[in-house]
Amino acid sequence: MDRRSWLAGLAACGAALPMWAGPAQAGAVEVIARSKPSVVAVGSFRPTDNPRFTFRGTGFAVDDGTLVVTNAHVVPELPADAVGAHVAVLVRREGQSPELRRASVLQLVRGHDLALLRIDGAPLPVLPLAAPAAITEGQSVVLMGFPLGGALGFTPVSHRGMISSITPIAAPVANARQLNEAAISRIRQGSFDIYQLDATAYPGNSGGPVLDADSGQVMGVVNSVFIKGSKETALTDPSGISYALPVRLVAELLRLPR
Template structure:
């Protein structure tokens, strides 16, 4: 065998060995096929209202498949329980068939604008959460959700981009009563890092998964309200910049509040 060809096969063998037997990479279309069944619409339902269902944001299944992660601001507005309004998620069961599930709030992280919901019914396919915390600027990513609410229809949409910056922020409390010692300490200590993206997201994307493109693991949650208002409060016109909360804060919330 010529030396050039033997050298080529040697490099291929080394690459395979370094990749390891347990690592399986997938193309973006395959990753999207895996992600979409886990992504849900978060909203409220009220029979006496027209339309009965009102979307508030995006979420995705984690844990045991009956936990849904989203942004806290997505579910923060008051619900008229006396008038029959209920918190629900809408999940895609098969093809274009959508199913509404009752939901309840089980855990909230005000500082990082995160919430966990527990839903009724069978478990949904779950997304894997990245545990390496090795996100880098310039890394290719994608996110799936429901931009601009139900205006474009309840079909999950995927956008692709890169991590354009990792930058510090302090997510503001909704009102003065929510400012506690922990929030003040975070603001004084430089708050926490978030991911700035070069792909355009919309308020309906809030709470949706941001995932890396090698294996489809979730590295963050889109946040298009609290974070964006904080980072761009001095701008007279909104920009196309999008932001995401790192997934490590979601892992911590699940560990604290994922009881049945």
């Protein structure tokens, strides 16, 4: 008998539940099934391109279901003379082809590599955010996204892992020549913690949710992958080490004026 069945049996008999019981935990199988409708493919739409949708990364629905969180580096930069071009997301529909929707950029916080989009159409099921203070090293997680984009079809793929380390992202540089635009932006934003994961992510996973494997709450956002050699080896010989932005930054993003 598993823990949930045992607790249910105690309740049915009128027994007092132990103080540590807390809310029922869903487990990875249920978390994956429940979360998939909230995960979208983010890219650009140009009527003159073939294909017209160009995939850039992953996003997920939050708040009222019309808001999507992703990485800032996933949001496409469209030329001003691109007639009819716009940011777009592909929404998964069970048993049907993905639905293409127009998206507008509400916030772009490059120092934290986060973006907030608003999508047209009916609200999507949303992913709940975890309490930042409750996240610790060693917790089991599920990554969800589109690791190879259209090569595997636009159905979210899941990977299991855990939070290996919570470590500051801002590192000192040896000299001023090593300061680039991204490094300066991070300094201005201030140092913040980032999650190191022992799970394999690929470029298309960028912007996807890192979910608590038991509750399905969002713990972070996939941001980058550690590459052992050239960029090509990220696919042929992945390091198995990925990084995620903490959910605290997502909460801050949602509090910004829109």
